[in-house]
Amino acid sequence: MLNILFINPVVREKGLPMHVPYGLGIIVAIAETLGHRFQVLDLNALRPPDQAIVEALRADRWDIVALGGITTTYGSVKRALQLLDGALDYRPAVILGGGIITAMPHDIMSLLPRVDLGVIGEGLQTFPEILERLESKRDDWQNVLGVAWRRSDGKVIVNRERPLVPMPEIDQTPYPAWDYFPLDVYFSNSSQLFSEEAYFTRRRLDVNASYGCALICRFCYHLGLTGELQTVETEEGNHEVVFGYRRDVRWHSPRYVVDMVKHMKNKYQVDFVCFLDENMMTMHRSSKGQWLTEICQLWIQEGLQPQCVRDKVPHDLDKCDGVHWGGTSHASQVDEKILPLMHDAGCSWLCYGLESFNDRILKQLGKGALRKHNIQCIEKTVKAGIRPTPNQIIGFPCEFFDSIRDSMTAWEELGLMVKPFFATPFPGSEWYYKYRQLILEQYDGSLEAFLLDLGDCTEVTANISLNFNKCELYGLREMMLNNDKRGIDEYEKMWHQHHDQPVLDPEKIPWFAKYKTGEEDKYREEIKAYSEGRLIEVVKGPRPTA
Known part of the structure; x- marks a missing residue:
């Protein structure tokens, strides 16, 4: 022992x-x-x-x-x-x-x-x-x-990497040992501003009902749970971890999921469950439409359906029995047919990583979604009685005024209230490895300084925008929040007075193409200039002088 x-x-x-x-x-x-x-x-x-x-x-x-x-x-x-x-x-x-x-x-x-x-x-x-x-x-x-x-x-x-636990053996995983954690602290922070039911919840716990995601978003970091983690042998006979495009998504059976929630409700009096899954709708698609359908049906059959939904009355926390829930979805994966059943089972919000309403940006992200999908998923979700949470990000490598305006226009048309996060190249993401040299230059070569600076994407850490510096990103986000279109128009004119053409395709940057082939030392000064926002002849000024 x-x-x-x-x-x-x-x-x-x-x-x-x-x-x-x-x-x-x-x-x-x-x-x-x-x-x-x-x-x-x-x-x-x-x-x-x-x-x-x-x-x-x-x-x-x-x-x-x-x-x-x-x-x-x-x-x-x-x-x-x-x-x-x-x-x-x-x-x-x-x-x-x-x-x-x-x-x-x-x-x-x-x-x-x-x-x-x-x-x-x-x-x-x-x-x-x-x-x-x-x-x-x-x-x-x-x-x-x-x-x-x-x-x-x-x-x-x-x-070498260890093979993942396959389905259905994954259902043998024990429930988390909640008893050994200070639940009073976590319950006191149960409220989430995603829906009325989520905001007024008194006791929330989380569920991870599936592992991984079938998509390849380039800014998303990996945990080695989807078959994307591989080890390659180095020249010294050692191994290095790499993340590829292989996807082996797995999910717990509906019975495992619902029994866990019943256990939460009976033992801890939980009234809300947050699904931590990377993308629930991907699992639903991968199961040919069966997974979420069976979870919702079983949720209702086992008496977890909230009383307010069952009786079609306004939510009253003191009277409502059952368990509300929320989780993740995807703009191009959302199944319009399953949404009403999800609502009937108690789903009150779905989080969508929309990121941008500009097709150029969305294609570069590798999300498998376009502006039209973003708009449609919001409309479908609202129609089903579920509140969509539209996460957005600014500061992507090729972010520019057109992509900023496209997002603002969509917010206005759809009636969205959004405060964008900042693009952050977390280790484990494709963009961390792609822009690693640019990242380290911003921290005087110190990886540890970068790691200590990482947060929740509400602040700019390592800036990977090739058109805007940190100060500009903060200012542009503020103007977006205030719907200050005139201010953005004025700044764009100023921007063009100091710069040539914006970078809309990172593959066309001279130093970028070279450092990917191991010749970064030849272009170190150009990389450093990008990180500091300086103008030099080789890199034709996508950032103004500080």
Whole structure:
């Protein structure tokens, strides 16, 4: 039996703790099933001072300290490991998992030398194998799939990827171990401004009913859950993680999903469920229209349909029994036939990553949707009685005044209230690798500085817009919010006084085409000029001088 301390790091310092960590919750449940001793230290929920963290680290003698999350947890993970080294006079094994290490294992293992093992991609089978080896005092990792580890000389080795758990075996996954997390904190932050029902909810929990997405959006980061993660052998005989276009989407059975929600309602009195799935409508399409249909039918049959929907009366939180829910959809994938049934089962909102209403931008994103699809999905969803949440982004590589105006026009025509996010090249996305050199130039070559700067896309971090600098993006977004068309017209005239033609196709930038072939050193000055917004002869000024 091992003694494990699980640490849930702070996801975003400026954000409230709104989501019980679903993946870590499952890993904790696996450890419980295997009979190990453990405790959970939830830094994201509790936000304790350093001294409290040190006291928790010293509360027992740990064999393993396991932590992980998405890339934005990097700062919290680093601080926890620094405190760990200073607090203990012995050395527990440190295991790191999640997107933070999956996207770039060599980099993260180098930046965080205290990490002994990294779990790459899905950990459902990898983590139990690691526990079995540590319990039996075996430290031979070369044949364990899906891990990064350190050789005796300190060199980081990345093993081949582990195959994903297939369907229907995925239904054997235990429910997250919610009991070990401070649910009072998370329930106090249940409200989400997506619909009336979501806003007034008192107890919300989340469900991940499927894994991955069939689409290839170039700005979206990958977690290695869709078959897109592959390892390629390097010249030194090591491996590097790459993300390709292979897609192997998986989903839990409707019975698994509905039984989990019933468990949530019966044990925790949950009145709202948020589906964390990347794209529920993709799963519905992949199942030939069966998956969401069966979930909704079973939801109603098992008594989870909200009373207000059943009786066709306004929502009253004090009287409404049942469970409302919301989730993700896609403009070109939405099935008009399933929407009314989703509404009848209690779906009150659907989140659409519309990103832009400009076809040029949408084609460059690889979303598989156009302006017309964005408009149609909003109209179809509203017609079904479900509130659409239209996420948008500005600051794409080839964003320009035409794409900004197209989005503003669509907002006006559809009656949308939107505050766009900023395009952010998260590690694990295609654009992170494509624009890596440009990104690092903005942080004086420091990957760690970039990781520490990453947030929730409400602020500009690394700017990958080839036409606008950071100041311009903030100003343009403000004018978009105020529907200040005149201000945008005036600034466009000023922009053209300082520049030649805008960059509408990144493949035509001289330095960009070259650095992709490994000749970036020859174009380092041009890349640096882009990152600083300077004008030089080779790069003909798509950004004004600061």
